[in-house]
Amino acid sequence: MDISDSLKYAENSLRDLLNFILSKQFGADWFYSCGVSDKRIEQWEERKNIDEKKFGYSDPRIIYYADFYDLKTILKKCWDKGFSDVFGKWKEIEVLLNILEELRNPDAHRRDLLPYQKHLAIGISGKIRAEITEYFSNMETGESYYPRIESVQDSLGNTWAIGERNPHDTSCILRPGDQIQFNVAGTDPKGDSLEYTVLPNALPYEFEWKNNGNFDLTIQNKHVGKKLWVAIAIKSPRDFHATSVVGLGKVDDVVKFGFEVLPPR
CATH class of the missing domain: 2.60.40.10 (Immunoglobulins)
Incomplete structure (x- = not known):
C-alpha cells in the first residue's frame, strides 16, 4: 500500500467510526449535534450536491465531505460519547492526528515526504485502522484476531x-x-x-x-x-x-x- 492509500484508508476509517457511533447517540442527523458549525455542514452539503450534479450520485454519508480537521474537531468535542473506548486517551490520538494532518499534504510544503515521514505516515495510519477494527471485533465477537x-x-x-x-x-x-x-x-x-x-x-x-x-x-x-x-x-x-x-x-x-x-x- 502506498502513502496516499494508507492515509486515505485511515481517514475514511475515522469517518465511518464517527458516523457509526454518533448516529447511535444522536440519530441520522447526528452532525447537527457533533460540535461543528452550521456553516461547516453547509459546505459539506455543497460538496455533496456538486458530486450529485457531476457524477449523478453522491455518498449518502455526509461526513465523507468533511475536511480532516473537521474529523479532529468532532472527535474532540464528542470524546465522551464512546470514542475513548476505541482509542484510550485523547492526548495520544490527538498527537497522532496532528502528525497525520502535517504529513497528508506534502504539496503544501513544496517537497516530497522524507523516508522516515513515509514510514511514520504508514505506521500511524495502520495503528488507527487497527484500533478501529479491534473495537468492532470486540463489540461483536470479543476477539481481535481476524481481519x-x-x-x-x-x-x-x-x-x-x-x-x-x-x-x-x-x-x-x-x-x-x-x-x-x-x-x-x-x-x-x-x-x-x-x-x-x-x-x-x-x-x-x-x-x-x-x-x-x-x-x-x-x-x-x-x-x-x-x-x-x-x-x-x-x-x-x-x-x-x-x-x-x-x-x-x-x-x-x-x-x-x-x-x-x-x-x-
Whole structure:
C-alpha cells in the first residue's frame, strides 16, 4: 500500500467510526449535534450536491465531505460519547492526528515526504485502522484476531462501511455487458498482508485473489436474475480463518452487495 492509500484508508476509517457511533447517540442527523458549525455542514452539503450534479450520485454519508480537521474537531468535542473506548486517551490520538494532518499534504510544503515521514505516515495510519477494527471485533465477537473489511464502494455510488447492515441490497438494476468497479479496504489486527476477491454467486464460480482491493466486474448472461449477490471477501495468509463462503472456501470477512440483473436488451 502506498502513502496516499494508507492515509486515505485511515481517514475514511475515522469517518465511518464517527458516523457509526454518533448516529447511535444522536440519530441520522447526528452532525447537527457533533460540535461543528452550521456553516461547516453547509459546505459539506455543497460538496455533496456538486458530486450529485457531476457524477449523478453522491455518498449518502455526509461526513465523507468533511475536511480532516473537521474529523479532529468532532472527535474532540464528542470524546465522551464512546470514542475513548476505541482509542484510550485523547492526548495520544490527538498527537497522532496532528502528525497525520502535517504529513497528508506534502504539496503544501513544496517537497516530497522524507523516508522516515513515509514510514511514520504508514505506521500511524495502520495503528488507527487497527484500533478501529479491534473495537468492532470486540463489540461483536470479543476477539481481535481476524481481519475485517472496513469499507466497500462501487462505481454506481453504493457504499458500505464497517458496522452497517450486511448483506447490502443496492436496489440497482444491471444488464449483461455492464461493468462495475469495486474498491475494498480491509485491515488486519495482526499486521499481515491481506488478499482480496470479488465473487458473483453464479456458476461456474470465477474469481481471483489479489493483494489489493480494486476490482472490475463485467455482468454476464449467467448473472441474470432477480437478485445477484456479489461476495466481497478478504483473508489473511494464516492457517485459520473466521468463516466460509460457498465457492470461496475459508475467508476472514465478507460483505455482500445485491443487484437485480435484467436480460439483455
